[in-house]
Amino acid sequence: MVDKKNILRVKVSNSIGINVDKCYQCGKCSAGCPVSGNMDFTSSVMMRMIQIGEEIIDKQILRSQTIWVCISCGICLSRCPMEIDIPEIIDYLRQCSLEKKMQNKKSERNIIPFHYSFLNSIKYTGRIYEIGVAVEYKLRTFNFFQDLSLAFYMFIKGKLPLFPNIIKNRKHLSFFFKKYKK
Amino acid sequence: MTQIGFFPGCSLKGTSSEYAQSIFTLSKMVGINLVEIEDWNCCGASTVHNINNKLSVTLPARILTLAKQQKLTEIVAPCAACYNRLCIAQHQLKINKFLRNQLFETFQICIDNNISILNIIQYIEKYIFEKIKEKIIYFFKYPVVCYYGCLLVRPHKILNFDRLEDPQSMDNLMKKIGALPIDWAYKTECCGGGFSVSRTDIVVKLCGEIIKDAINKGAEAIIVACPMCQSNLDTRRSCINNYLHKKTNIPVIYITQAIGLAIGIKKKDLGFKKLFVKPTFI
Numbered sequence: 071m072v073d074k075k076n077i078l079r080v081k082v083s084n085s086i087g088i089n090v091d092k093c094y095q096c097g098k099c100s101a102g103c104p105v106s107g108n109m110d111f112t113s114s115v116m117m118r119m120i121q122i123g124e125e126i127i128d129k130q131i132l133r134s135q136t137i138w139v140c141i142s143c144g145i146c147l148s149r150c151p152m153e154i155d156i157p158e159i160i161d162y163l164r165q166c167s168l169e170k171k172m173q174n175k176k177s178e179r180n181i182i183p184f185h186y187s188f189l190n191s192i193k194y195t196g197r198i199y200e201i202g203v204a205v206e207y208k209l210r211t212f213n214f215f216q217d218l219s220l221a222f223y224m225f226i227k228g229k230l231p232l233f234p235n236i237i238k239n240r241k242h243l244s245f246f247f248k249k250y251k252k
Numbered sequence: 253m254t255q256i257g258f259f260p261g262c263s264l265k266g267t268s269s270e271y272a273q274s275i276f277t278l279s280k281m282v283g284i285n286l287v288e289i290e291d292w293n294c295c296g297a298s299t300v301h302n303i304n305n306k307l308s309v310t311l312p313a314r315i316l317t318l319a320k321q322q323k324l325t326e327i328v329a330p331c332a333a334c335y336n337r338l339c340i341a342q343h344q345l346k347i348n349k350f351l352r353n354q355l356f357e358t359f360q361i362c363i364d365n366n367i368s369i370l371n372i373i374q375y376i377e378k379y380i381f382e383k384i385k386e387k388i389i390y391f392f393k394y395p396v397v398c399y400y401g402c403l404l405v406r407p408h409k410i411l412n413f414d415r416l417e418d419p420q421s422m423d424n425l426m427k428k429i430g431a432l433p434i435d436w437a438y439k440t441e442c443c444g445g446g447f448s449v450s451r452t453d454i455v456v457k458l459c460g461e462i463i464k465d466a467i468n469k470g471a472e473a474i475i476v477a478c479p480m481c482q483s484n485l486d487t488r489r490s491c492i493n494n495y496l497h498k499k500t501n502i503p504v505i506y507i508t509q510a511i512g513l514a515i516g517i518k519k520k521d522l523g524f525k526k527l528f529v530k531p532t533f534i
Contacts, residue, residue: 104442104458108451139451142298143442144406148416157407164302184450188299192311196293198262207449217449220487224267227526231266238291242314242359249358250307 078120078128078163086162092152093117099146099156109136113146113156120159132167136160138177183210193247196237200230254379257324258286259315261334261479262294268331268479270523274508275330275372277521282383286328289318295337298446298480306351312341313355316363326368328375330508332403332478333445335371336411342369343410371404371413372477372507373421380511381425387515391430394533396510397471398422398433399462401481402442416440422507426475429514436469438462443484452491459485460495467502472533474504482506486528503531 074080079090093114100112111119116136119127131137137160146156167173173182187206191199204221208214224230237243264272279286292315301308316338319327329335345352346365355361370378400419408416417440423433441462444455463485466474476482485492485504493499504527512522513534524531 104444105454108454139454141402141442141445141447141454142301143402143445145402145440145442148406148408153409155407161301161305165305168303180450181447182303184446185299185303188446189303189307192294192296192300197265198294200266204449217452223528224487227528229267229269229526235262235265237293243293246307246310246314246359250304250310 074123077123077125078131078166079123081166082120082159082162086155086158088155088159090117090120090154090159092154093121094152096151098149098151102145102149103140104143104145105139105141108139110134111136113140113160117154117156129172131163132170132172133174135174135176137163137167138174138181179211180213183207186210191234193244194240195234196240196243197235199234201232202234254284255287256284256375256379257319257322257327258288259292259295259319259327259329259334259338260288261297261329261331263331263333263479263483267483270526271330271479271482271506271508273521273523274506274512277517278376278380278384278508278512281387281515281517282380284379287322287324289315289324289327290322292318295334295341297331297333297337301337308337309341309344309351310355310359310361312337313345313361313363314359316342316367317361319367320362320364324367326370328370328372330372330375330477331480332371332401333480335369336403338369339411340407342367373404373425374413376425376507376511377421381428384511384515385428388429389516390514392426392510392514393430393432394472395432395434395470396426396473396475397436397466397469398426398439398475398507399443399466399481399485399504400440401476401478402440402445403478403480405440422475422477425507426510429511431475431510433475434469434471436465436471438465443481445480445484448480448484448488452488455484456488456491456495459488460492463492463500463502464496467500471502473510473531474502475507475510476504477507489529501529501532503527503529505531 100114296311444458
């Protein structure tokens with residue numbers, strides 16, 4: 071018998087206090103979702119999968135592209151008749167997937183490295199240093215030629231600062247990162 | 253001179269400096285002194301909540317703490333993503349006592365629930381419009397579509413701004429400066445937000461649909477209030493044109509730029525030079 075505490079429906083309910091059983095599969099979330107075409111299964115299917123509460127299916131969710139291509143635009147929540155906070159569930163699932171090292175292989179090549187590059191920029195300078203984020207992203211993905219001409223034009227128009235905008239109290243900020251390091 | 257706190261956010265310091273420029277020019281005209289929150293950090297915007305939930309609340313909470321320490325009671329966050337994150341952090345700390353205590357004990361973060369966070373539209377409605385009403389000299393007589401994007405209106409329960417699916421505030425402001433806002437279907441559709449670099453294909457597809465509908469409805473400009481929407485719709489235009497298989501030249505203009513033009517501020521002072529798609533008709 072599987073330890074019931076480890077299944078996602080229980081974890082979602084315990085950690086973020088959302089009862090997934092409220093979903094009755096009307097499908098409005100998937101219908102409104104701007105990226106449902108890029109997902110391997112849509113948000114309403116995902117809700118049903120969590121409801122089932124089987125470990126094998128849970129793993130499928132955590133390994134899916136669905137949780138990473140979600141842009142968190144919030145249409146699903148705004149149209150849900152039961153007001154289930156699907157973006158928050160997906161945020162939680164992403165973090166579960168990172169904790170268990172089950173990241174989706176496709177998203178590991180673009181979306182996830184971008185998130186980390188962004189986070190590192192905040193960690194080291196306190197604000198976003200666009201060139202730093204871009205360089206780190208390129209190093210993480212080996213995608214060296216992407217957007218070079220765009221970057222050039224942005225630089226010419228003065229939209230790409232050459233130097234980072236470093237904040238004074240970086241200690242305070244790095245303390246956050248230290249505490250929240252998983 | 254009225255003093256109001258100002259949280260520019262990272263985009264206004266770099267990729268959307270024209271937005272900042274137009275806001276400052278407008279504010280100066282009506283005698284408002286925008287005081288930048290000192291030593292602010294990035295709010296985490298569209299990214300941090302994906303991989304670290306607690307950090308995504310702590311980062312904006314630090315900004316609000318700084319605002320409190322600097323005795324600001326009202327702050328303007330022109331970037332829709334920053335506005336969204338600040339409001340969510342304020343809400344989270346209001347309802348979650350445990351988190352509030354934890355942040356105070358470990359990081360000395362203590363926010364003021366009464367600080368009001370204004371987005372750019374609220375700021376214009378509250379402080380700017382009354383004072384420039386008589387100064388409108390060049391009516392912005394163009395058919396436009398107002399694009400709100402996701403982050404200004406959602407999640408509605410927390411932000412409580414305008415109508416959820418069919419917001420009107422920007423349309424009303426545009427009407428007042430003489431524009432003809434068109435009713436269209438993509439007002440609050442997503443532009444792809446933070447995927448601009450990591451999943452350009454998604455951004456191009458979503459923005460392509462937005463631009464297609466704007467053109468089909470006969471608009472001559474898209475009016476926005478979010479730097480992320482603007483940069484996705486504007487700087488990615490060559491890819492979007494490829495996606496649509498036609499050359500589109502509908503400009504994407506910040507609402508502050510449009511209002512600035514109407515009251516006779518020079519294009520140069522509103523940062524029009526920095527737009528990728530030139531508004532040739534103006």
